[in-house]
Amino acid sequence: MRTETAIVASDILWQEIRGEARRAATADPVFGKAVADAILAHDDFTAALADLIGRRLGGSAADRERFTTFSRDAFRGQPDLVEAAGRDLRAIVLRDPAIAGLLPPLLHFKGYVALQSWRVSHWLWRHDHRDAALLLQNEASNVLQVSIHPAASLGSSVYLDHATGIVIGANVVIGDEVTILQNVSIGRQGDLPMRSPRIGRGVFIGSGATILGDIEIGDFAKIGAGTVVTGDVPGGCTAIGNPARLTNCLAAASSA
Numbered sequence: 001m002r003t004e005t006a007i008v009a010s011d012i013l014w015q016e017i018r019g020e021a022r023r024a025a026t027a028d029p030v031f032g033k034a035v036a037d038a039i040l041a042h043d044d045f046t047a048a049l050a051d052l053i054g055r056r057l058g059g060s061a062a063d064r065e066r067f068t069t070f071s072r073d074a075f076r077g078q079p080d081l082v083e084a085a086g087r088d089l090r091a092i093v094l095r096d097p098a099i100a101g102l103l104p105p106l107l108h109f110k111g112y113v114a115l116q117s118w119r120v121s122h123w124l125w126r127h128d129h130r131d132a133a134l135l136l137q138n139e140a141s142n143v144l145q146v147s148i149h150p151a152a153s154l155g156s157s158v159y160l161d162h163a164t165g166i167v168i169g170a171n172v173v174i175g176d177e178v179t180i181l182q183n184v185s186i187g188r189q190g191d192l193p194m195r196s197p198r199i200g201r202g203v204f205i206g207s208g209a210t211i212l213g214d215i216e217i218g219d220f221a222k223i224g225a226g227t228v229v230t231g232d233v234p235g236g237c238t239a240i241g242n243p244a245r246l247t248n249c250l251a252a253a254s255s256a
Helices: 004-027 029-040 043-059 062-075 080-095 103-108 109-125 129-146
Strands: 147-148 166-168 185-187 210-212 238-240 245-248
Touching: 004 029, 004 043, 004 080, 004 103, 029 043, 029 103, 029 129, 043 062, 043 109, 043 129, 062 080, 062 109, 062 129, 080 103, 080 129, 080 238, 109 129, 109 147, 147 238
Parallel strands: 147 166, 166 185, 185 210
Antiparallel strands: 238 245
16 A cells, blocks of 8 residues: 555655646747647656556557556556656656756656566566566567566666666566666576576666676675676675676675
8 A cells, every 4th residue: 555655755756747847848849749748648647657658668559558558557556666666767867967857767768668667567477467577578678678577676766877788687686776777687697597686775787797696786886887797796895897806895805
């Protein structure tokens, strides 16, 4: 059940988005119709978000309706998915110095749409709608170039920055406040399906990084660009290179 605090937070977020949309429509009448259709035509954030996923993934009217329905069912079935989506959106504004408002990342950042599509596919997967979950994952991969398996687990306030070429495999666990840049692969090593990485809170993963195997990346660790990690990285450490080596650790290990 949604708490009163969560409902208030969602309502505040929605009013902020609508305010930005009205100002954008007034400032640019050409853009105004798109804003009206995407934001101002909807009564709440839930409806707008479900429609956004349908628009971005649906190549036809039938596909758009199908993906919108999947999303609407998930959000109604588990309202805290919408709260997580709100935290994801605010995380972009907090971490990206080029972004000053909520509307641009909501409408234009494909990493944000990919993450919310995954939230829907994960809900479908857990409710034994496996084929629908995999269909949604496949379309997100094809259209948005981000593939997150429905059996993965991600926290909230996650930011997929640039969001091209990101692959997150089944049973990967990613905590809150994680930032992942482009061309990152996170998945199992070998044939055992449960041997997938566990990424802690506040971790930063640079572009082109590869993280494989039954390993843990501790809270607030940093993984440098192009780094290949196949061993544990303690919290607060930075891993760089191929094979990875650890730096900036209070008790640094020799390799990761």
